[in-house]
Amino acid sequence: GKPTGRERTQITGYQVQLTFNASNNNFSAIARALTDDTGVEVSAGFVATRIKRMVAKEALQRSGVKIAVSDT
Numbered sequence: 001g002k003p004t005g006r007e008r009t010q011i012t013g014y015q016v017q018l019t020f021n022a023s024n025n026n027f028s029a030i031a032r033a034l035t036d037d038t039g040v041e042v043s044a045g046f047v048a049t050r051i052k053r054m055v056a057k058e059a060l061q062r063s064g065v066k067i068a069v070s071d072t
Contacts, residue, residue: 009040016050 011034019037023029027044034042
């Protein structure tokens, strides 16, 4: 059958990181900028979760642990 809800829009970690650096590390400002750029409503919580995942992934990579985590 037809899936419920709206289609998923990929917001990459790279987009979040670029916006994070340009928005003085303010989660609300990042969410507004991503919403304007992608047309998909993004919350500050979404931004915080993405950044937390990126930091954890980077820490694991630096420690030499091989991981297979998607960037979605």
